[in-house]
Amino acid sequence: MNKKIIIAIIFILILIGGLFCYFAFIGNNKTVLNTQENINDNTVKKQENNTNEENNKISDSSPKVAVIYFSATGNTRKIAEYIKNATSGDIIEIVPKEKYTSEDLSYNNDCRANREQQDKSARPEIENNIDVTKYDTIFLGYPIWWGDVPKIILSFIDNNNLAGKTVIPFCTSGSTEISQSQNTLKEYNKNMNLLDGKRFSSSATQEAISSWIKELEF
Ligand SMILES: Cc1cc2nc3c(=O)[nH]c(=O)nc-3n(C[C@H](O)[C@H](O)[C@H](O)COP(=O)(O)O)c2cc1C
Numbered sequence: 265m266n267k268k269i270i271i272a273i274i275f276i277l278i279l280i281g282g283l284f285c286y287f288a289f290i291g292n293n294k295t296v297l298n299t300q301e302n303i304n305d306n307t308v309k310k311q312e313n314n315t316n317e318e319n320n321k322i323s324d325s326s327p328k329v330a331v332i333y334f335s336a337t338g339n340t341r342k343i344a345e346y347i348k349n350a351t352s353g354d355i356i357e358i359v360p361k362e363k364y365t366s367e368d369l370s371y372n373n374d375c376r377a378n379r380e381q382q383d384k385s386a387r388p389e390i391e392n393n394i395d396v397t398k399y400d401t402i403f404l405g406y407p408i409w410w411g412d413v414p415k416i417i418l419s420f421i422d423n424n425n426l427a428g429k430t431v432i433p434f435c436t437s438g439s440t441e442i443s444q445s446q447n448t449l450k451e452y453n454k455n456m457n458l459l460d461g462k463r464f465s466s467s468a469t470q471e472a473i474s475s476w477i478k479e480l481e482f
Pocket residue numbers: 334335336337338339340341369370371377378406407408409410411412436437438439440466
């Protein structure tokens with residue numbers, strides 16, 4: 265064979281060998297990189313899962329709060345909203361089937377509200393279905409009527425199983441304190457865990473309500 269041809273064959277063989285080594289190296293490196301990427305992905309996913317589990321644990325252990333209130337003229341509703349803001353709980357209004365008109369509330373006259381308060385068996389009907397099962401803590405709000413809870417609050421207690429639930433009453437009034445209404449609640453349902461509540465004036469601020477909630481440490 266011609267010497268030149270032999271040299272050319274050797275050169276081509278070296279070239280093919282070089283290319284083979286080059287592609288083998290690249291392929292290997294890609295596998296290493298892919299494996300590394302998979303490891304990184306899995307680590308990130310594991311960390312995300314752990315964080316989600318942690319968050320679930322926190323929300324599982326924190327009490328589920330509802331702010332449930334009746335308000336005839338809006339004062340108690342405002343306080344209920346401030347409590348909702350401070351607790352991040354759900355807010356639920358107790359809506360009477362028969363709305364209270366201003367005549368119904370005209371307490372210096374013979375009015376519906378006065379008649380209900382004087383009638384031991386009065387239990388005004390509630391329009392909406394309220395489900396308390398998923399809550400551990402209930403802030404229960406109402407206006408003071410003749411020193412006491414409006415009778416629709418007793419209707420709410422009759423309709424719901426509050427056994428074992430922490431109930432924190434709050435009220436608004438012209439000046440009357442919460443104590444008498446709180447005693448009524450205590451006597452009416454001995455199965456709930458009734459904490460001391462608080463009376464607010466209609467002009468109470470979000471700050472005042474937030475600092476009360478902090479004090480409670482429920
Ligand atoms: C029938 C009736 C009786 C009331 N009795 C009292 C009372 O005994 N003491 C008091 O300080 N305020 C009394 N009030 C005033 C309300 O408690 C007060 O205006 C309250 O903030 C109203 O809340 P609401 O807007 O959420 O309905 C009475 C109001 C009504 C309509």
